[in-house]
Amino acid sequence: MTVRMDNVGIVVEDLAATIEFFRELGLELEGQGFVAGEWAGRVTGLGDQRVEIAMLRTPDGHSRLELSRFVEPAVIADHRRAPVNALGYLRVMFAVDDLDDTLTRLRAHGAELVSDEVVRFEDAYRLCYVRGPEGILLGLAEELDRPAETPPPTR
Incomplete structure (x- = not known):
């Protein structure tokens, strides 16, 4: 059996500033866009959702970081x-x-x-x-x- 961790996810409010922070650390922006709709809500259990995401990767290509900014539904907890x-x-x-x-x-x-x-x-x-x-x-x-x-x- 093979297991490989694909990414770590972090929910943020200011996606642009957080992308720049991690780019300064040395991560590379792989892509950015929106995830929306009923299918996504079935995965997360949140129902209909709209999330702006950015995927960054380490320079060696082995690790990725997914940053998410929820448009809908609103964020409900802050830790x-x-x-x-x-x-x-x-x-x-x-x-x-x-x-x-x-x-x-x-x-x-x-x-x-x-x-x-x-x-x-x-x-x-x-x-x-x-x-x-x-x-x-x-x-x-x-x-x-x-x-x-x-x-x-x-x-």
Whole structure:
């Protein structure tokens, strides 16, 4: 059996600003348009709906992010400022090459560190959580260069 995750979905109010934020992170806009009608409502259980969506993909082509702006029906809940440990709350983690540069670029689009610091996990990663547009929670991880392993001594 083969399983492959296709995408992660995030509902937003300002689609244009959120697209620009994720493009600054390095994602590429794959397409944008509307999903509407009775068939879509049968999938989601929302009935007749009209949703503007944008699909973005990571540069390696392995992961995608679907941003949705509901026109109809109206959004009914808002958990964007829920703490990281809230039940059912999701965050998306992105691996980046240069965490400091990424933070500088994303701050220009309103990103804020959740804990006011970047944390080092052993000699493996530098990590942080940021809130992006509309309070979207993202994790960012920079893998650290690890020292080459010392070969075992020879006899």
